Amino acid sequence: MQSFPGFLNLQDRAVLVVGGGENAARKIRLLARAGARVQVVAADLNAELSLAVAEGRIAHRADTFSPALLDGMRLVIAATGEATDEIVAAAAQARGLLVNVVDRADLSDFTVPAIIERGDITIGISSNGTAPLLLGRIRAQIEALLPARLGDLAALAGEFRGTVARVIRDAAVRKRFWERVFDGAVAAKIHAGDRSGARSALMAELNAVQDTVSGHVQLVGAGPGDPDLLTIAAQRALMDADIVLYDALVAPEILDRVRRDAERILVGKRKGRHSVGQDEINAQLAAHAALGKRVVRLKAGDPFIFGRGGEEMDYLQARGIAVSVIPGITAALGCAATAGIPLTHRDLSHGLSLVSGQLKDGEDSLAWADRAAAGETVVVYMGLSQATAIRDRLLGAGVAPTLPVALIENGTRRDQQVSAGQLYGLPALAAQHGNGAVLLVIGNVAAYAQATATQQRRSA
Known part of the structure; x- marks a missing residue:
């Protein structure tokens, strides 16, 4: 965010507009609706502004600009389209006044947004002066969504x-x-x-209002990282929440969708950095719900795919706490898609296994090796540190050392990195990753990631 959004109270405040053409008129229309006392400084006025002066709606001074005219002003607009605008901007800023120079974001302290009005509801949209035509398109889309009343x-x-x-x-x-x-x-x-x-x-x-309110917990899937992959239900839950307990893997851009006055608590669990234990997370969810709060447990991917959502649901339901689930796009689906990998393919793979590289209490997470040997696609979550063990188990199960593999780091995000190769070289590929969440795709379909990986390496 390059500029701070806000709404100015200009009711009965003095505003100076320098310029008498169409650009000045457009700004004066908005200022008049906001109740400002507008004074225009210009040698000549267009027909619209001349009528406004004649009707007493704005004041006019047929003069050239001088810094003395800034006395008593709350805001300044420069709209001559000439070198005078630079003089106005410098004089206003020297006096600590906010100034907008039409079509000159480099000289302006603020920009005038595209505006949508529904009575007292006012929505402003800004591009920091970079794309005014795009703002018009966005405004039209929002206008169509908002009820007229x-x-x-x-x-x-x-x-x-x-x-x-x-x-x-x-x-x-x-x-x-x-x-x-x-x-x-x-x-x-x-x-x-x-x-x-x-x-x-x-x-x-x-x-008929009730004096008691019941809390509720929603287990919400945040998807693989790209905020555009959030479901509509997930976005609604984030806007309604009183408190959000979120994982470390949840992208910051998704947290930006949370209601601003909602409390946020990081309960992230990353390998080697378990900040909050699962028992404590369960207890926090129950405690906040018991206080009547709308609680969101925000999980990367899908709550029920290696997200311990089932454990949390069991805990809450056993204590009589209402709980619902909003599914998300799990990492295997989202990351593979953005890496160009079809997880199933009628010529290459008729099955799909999703497995975890880190299971509870040291359980063997590699019992699926025979599935890869049979030609199915295997996607391993949280398996980066086990890359060598995964390769060795698969080779021991009779899988060809040339079987395609792919690693996707920070899948669906702007910093996504994909590397691809063959099973025998999996540990070397894994050594290239580790700064973010990494997904392993093993199977013939992983060969589709080769072009993506090559392209990313060339653009790096």
Whole structure:
């Protein structure tokens, strides 16, 4: 994030606009809607601004710019398109005033975003001045998603906000109340144009409010790393959560999707760096749910594929705590796809085994060697440190030393690295990895990763 987003209160504040053409007019339209007292400095005004002056909506000074005109101003817009803009920017910044120079991000303290309005709901979208046309496309997409009467719903909520706070003292219960308002019958009536019915429904909801609130745990799959691979259900859970307990393998870009005021707790477990034991994680999940919180247990990949989701579900259900599961794209599927590897192929592999290189209490994680020998694809999670043992067991099971293998590190992410080769060279390939999560793909289909690996090495 290169700039800090925020909304300025310009109600009855003085703003100076230097310039009298279309660029100035566009900014003045927005400033007028925000309630600013606009003074324009320009020798000539276009027809729109001339009318605004005649009607007393803005003030005009037919003069050239001088720094003295900045006295008493809260904000400055330079829109001449000429060298004057640089003079205005320097003078404003010398006085500690925020200035925007139209189409000159390099001279500006702030940029004016693409704006979407629904009553009191205002959404601003910025590209830091790099792609204004793209902003228009994004704005159109968001406009299509937002109900036309969303502002009416916000206005109704604002009207009742103080009353709700007095009636419902408990913050968690109050949060649930507003969620029912925004997701239920009240919102439906607003969007249907029935404001009177919406008001009645809100009052009925308030009269029927319960003083207790039940906690709930959601075991959520974060997918292999790319935030675009999150499911819609997972994104909704992250936005609704009161508290998120997340793994170390969860990408920072995915954590950015968590509601900003939600509490976040790292309970990551990485080989050799177990920061929080599973028993403690279980206890934390139960304790937070017992306090009535909406708890998300955020796991890389899928909660039920080497994620101990089953253990956590058993623990919570045994204590009467509501728990649900939101599946995610497991690493084998996501990483193989981005590396160009079809895990099954009617000419090469009719089966797929997902195995862990690190099992509980020293269990043998290599009993699947016969599956690879039979021509199936084997994907090994958490097996990087076992690369030599995996090779030796497979060779001992009769697997050809030339069987294709591939290693995918940080799969689906921007820093994904893929290396490919043959089984006999697996330890040497493994030595090239280790800075991130690594997945091993063993089988004839791994040969599809050769082109990907070559291309990445050439671009490195």
